[in-house]
């Protein structure tokens with residue numbers, strides 16, 4: 001299980017002390033993957049399953065109230081992946097004009113390495129199609145190697161180190177980022193301009 005920051009820390013403004021240039025972006029082949037799971041908005045009835053996945057995934061897990069507080073915030077969105085109506089993954093993110101902040105994300109331990117996380121992240125990347133919204137960011141624990149490998153496989157990069165980011169540990173965080181490939185951003189822009197003509 002992984003150590004978590006509390007909800008207010010996840011979204012607090014961060015001071016970036018060390019900057020590392022983003023690596024060249026890959027155009028991943030995630031769009032070519034088979035869509036095996038159903039992805040839909042999170043509903044109140046999903047909360048029990050989401051809480052179970054949360055507790056199985058993180059040492060300092062969110063409570064029911066943390067989820068409720070977060071989802072009450074403007075622009076905060078909850079998404080779940082289901083397999084035959086069983087919730088197998090959840091994701092919470094916040095949409096803003098220029099970027100998406102990934103706030104919480106977990107896949108049921110028994111369903112990992114079967115593409116659930118990829119399919120959900122692919123869906124999130126799809127939200128970048130809006131003109132001007134070009135990146136996804138979030139802090140990721142330096143010891144969470146599994147998630148680092150996962151996000152790396154999808155084209156995310158660590159762009160800076162957030163020193164002493166967490167309250168309960170000395171551990172640092174990486175500021176992870178996915179940036180829309182320039183070619184894609186150009187295509188979205190031209191589609192929007194053409195559709196307005």
Ligand SMILES: CC(C)(COP(=O)(O)OP(=O)(O)OC[C@H]1O[C@@H](n2cnc3c(N)ncnc32)[C@H](O)[C@@H]1OP(=O)(O)O)[C@@H](O)C(=O)NCCC(=O)NCCS
Nearest residue numbers: 057105106107112113114115116117118146147149150153
């Ligand atoms: C990170 C997480 C969401 C990944 O979800 P997942 O459904 O297992 O991911 P996928 O099956 O789509 O994996 C896609 C690729 O990512 C990489 N990957 C995923 N988990 C990995 C691991 N444990 N070790 C190495 N590579 C891994 C692999 O390249 C994998 O492809 P492959 O299985 O064909 O080798 C899941 O491990 C999880 O819930 N972890 C605990 C919570 C967490 O850390 N959340 C993220 C921080 S907010």
